[in-house]
Amino acid sequence: MAKDLNSVNITSSPRSYHHGALRQALIEAAEAVITERGVDGFSLRETARRAGVSPAAPGHHFKDARGLLTAVATQAFQAFGDALSAADMGGDRKARIRAQGMAYVRFALAHPAKFDLLWRKALIDDADPDYAAAGKRAFLILDKAVRGDRPSAGDLDPSMAPSIAAWSIVHGFARLAMDGLFGTGPGAAERAAEALLPHILDHLDV
Structure with a gap:
């Protein structure tokens, strides 16, 4: 059975971003997720994975999904x-x-x-x-x-x-x-x- 989107493991090493770059990288990663999966397929954890950061990283820029x-x-x-x-x-x-x-x-x-x-x-x-x-x-x-x-x-x-x-x-x-x-x-x-x-x-x- 496929894993739930919100339980996707982070396998890549966290990338190093300066403050503004990480915010934009997360926005672009979120755009990629909804483009592929639709708005209802959005996952904050998957967005973090695609940006190459930890699941907690989006919280530094956005309160929530x-x-x-x-x-x-x-x-x-x-x-x-x-x-x-x-x-x-x-x-x-x-x-x-x-x-x-x-x-x-x-x-x-x-x-x-x-x-x-x-x-x-x-x-x-x-x-x-x-x-x-x-x-x-x-x-x-x-x-x-x-x-x-x-x-x-x-x-x-x-x-x-x-x-x-x-x-x-x-x-x-x-x-x-x-x-x-x-x-x-x-x-x-x-x-x-x-x-x-x-x-x-x-x-x-x-």
Whole structure:
């Protein structure tokens, strides 16, 4: 019978890291674990093993597994925001919304485990200021493409409805594509996004 992930033995000799390098090494090791095994297959002990450190070492940088996953999610949100920002090449509102939608879905399909982690609030600390800032930045990039520079009175401001609608469409499409609803063969989800998503987004009343 396979050993439980949390009982994996540490067989490699602990590596020597300076303080900041070990923190980043643990984040990268955690990313590798969830990429291979999915978010539900994450193990703090396996992460330490891959980083070449003792099982106790992550505790020097992260309070617990939740803290480490929050750091992974924060970096993933930063990369996600960068992808959305890079896709915004200007143009009219329809072109910008299409570009944002495609960038959103492409990121999800290219990084399914990290994308999944972004929304797993039971596993991360969504009150963490760095995580919250990275998530807000990503949404505001999409919001600007949809609503321009119009100010918002807050999260429940009805003027945000077009942006929430766009977000709901692209997030739902990404989730369906990740779950194989548009095919499971090589490139099937990407082809479906190219063929369908721009036309779906054109139905937004913005």
